[in-house]
Amino acid sequence: MTILPQASTYRPETIIHELGGEFYDPVDAAAFPQHILRFRNDRWAETVGLADLTDEQWIAHFGRFEPLDGTLPQPLALRYHGHQFRSYNPEIGDGRGFLFAQMRDQKDRLMDLGTKGSGQTPYSRFGDGRLTLKGGVREILATEMLEALGVETSKTFSLIETGEALERNDEPSPTRSSVMVRLSHGHIRIGTFQRLATFQQPENMEKLIAYCLKHYFGEEAGDDAPQRLLSHVVAGGAKLAASYMAAGFVHGVLNSDNIGITTESFDYGPWRFTPRWEPGFTAAYFDQTGLYAFARQAEAIHWDIAQLAVSLRLVQDEADPLIKLVEGFGPLYRDAYLERMLWRLGVESRGTSDDVRLFTAVEKALRESNVTIDRFFFDWRGGQRRGPSPADGIYESEAFADVADAMKAYAAAKPAHAYWSDDAPCSMHIEEVEAIWARIDEADDWTMLNEKVAAIRRMGEAMRQ
Incomplete structure (x- = not known):
């Protein structure tokens, strides 16, 4: 069972300095004209002892990037190269972000607070070093959904709107700007x-x-x-x-x-x-x-x-x-x-060919049918088909007959959390992402985003049971 984040005291670190100056460049954060706190992840701030910060302190550290006590005195842009779509690029590095702080979590793991959209660095090339507000909103949604679905992911820690009008070629411009902070277990890359x-x-x-x-x-x-x-x-x-x-x-x-x-x-x-x-x-x-x-x-x-x-x-x-x-x-x-497919189905592995048979039947049925992925795992959670469901007609096909037959080897259990009695699963498809952003962009209405984050976390609780 996945354990929820636990509270911890603040324990700052500066361990990145062990590597020395050939691995990074000290940089300064951009000076933004505005700082409007849009998202603070107190659930994960608690794991590193930062949940007690006031909003004013939060903005000072994660919008103006005043150093946190005991950790890095100046942000560091990390140096790296990489293959981008299989083409080697030696001219990249932290181009619109930096390592802001290091600390320990409640498991004594070394954790990093890194940024996105915090300004230009030696590796910005022709970029402005900024992040669109939409990009920040999208990262909140991605990390929250992935966490709920059991993926080891960075956590969106903070999002602050910064009051600049950004020009982008691939979306309507000018668009609103933001600076984001993510919490992760290290920023060293391949x-x-x-x-x-x-x-x-x-x-x-x-x-x-x-x-x-x-x-x-x-x-x-x-x-x-x-x-x-x-x-x-x-x-x-x-x-x-x-x-x-x-x-x-x-x-x-x-x-x-x-x-x-x-x-x-x-x-x-x-x-x-x-x-x-x-x-x-x-x-x-x-x-x-x-x-x-x-x-x-x-x-x-x-x-x-x-x-x-x-x-x-x-x-x-x-x-x-x-x-x-x-x-x-x-x-x-x-x-x-x-293992991950069985986990999402909510069934215990039998450690035999039964697992392979069920996995094969599920993947084949999903590939050949028109049912949405989230709908299937919602309807079949716990090793049995529940209903009624809008997909009941699809489930009458031969492919799903194989799924039902393969599931007979598993002890079916009715999921306990109330989420599994909802009319529909919590999903995250592009139409909803765009609708959430449209409400923010057009009316500065953050209700849909806040409600979605709450719904995702509720699903995550159900998945952990």
Whole structure:
């Protein structure tokens, strides 16, 4: 069972300084003309001891970026490279964000507060370093929904409207601006390692490996450090890809600079939830080849992890151990995919061929039918079909007969939470996202967003039971 966030005292850290100045650039936050607090995530602020901040203090720290006590005295723009749609780009890095603070959570994990839209850095290139308010709203919705659906994700910590009119080519302009803060378990990316490999910096590579092993995985470095780090990323990446599939989620931009070494999902741009089980469904209009389509996300994450293995060759003499670890991604992904689908169905694994049979029947039925993903998992939660449902006619098909037959091997249980008696599941399709934004944009009405966040969290409670 997933445990809800627990309260913690504030315990600041400055551990990123262990890496040294070759890994980041001190920067200043932009001076914004306005600061209107639109969202503060007190549920997760409590886990790092910051929930007691007044709104004025919150704005001072997360809008004006006055340093928090005991942590980083100045924001740091992290340096990294990355493959973007399989094309290597050495000219990227934190271009509109920075690492603002580090601290411990209630589990004693090292946590980062990073920004998006906080101003220009040495890596902004031709960008303005800003974030649209719509982009911030979309990230709230993405992270809240993914958290409820059991995906390890960054948390949208704060959103403050900043009073600037931004010009964008891909949406109506001028548009409102914002600055966002996210909470995550580290901001080191695969692209961070790629940069060191490109510049042939073995000492810094060893330093980074040791940093990640110690502070993210609780291990000390040694002769096999590159292999152990890669094994963690392979296993975590497989779970991440599987979680996306069970959630019906399409990240949209799974470049190697968007894959954190902790494999916690983060950085949401053109994301979407696919309404139906469409393997070729894409989130980004610029993904014209479907490289990051729904059913290709495991392939994309696997490819990115292979680039990490290539980078680690800088300090790893033998390639075979790294190759073997990367090749192990497939079996780990299949196991994780099965586990996540059973979790979303709310049934306990039987650890036998019954699990595979049920998984196969469910995926086939979803692929061949017109039922929405959320509707199916809502109607069949707990190992039995409940109703009445608008999809009852679809459930009479042969494909769903196979699902019903496969479920007979499982002990059906009526879900206890009142959510499962609602008329419809809580979903997050593009039409609703646009409707929520339209109310904000046209009438400055935040009611729909607040109500949606509450509904998502209620669903999350039901999923945890």
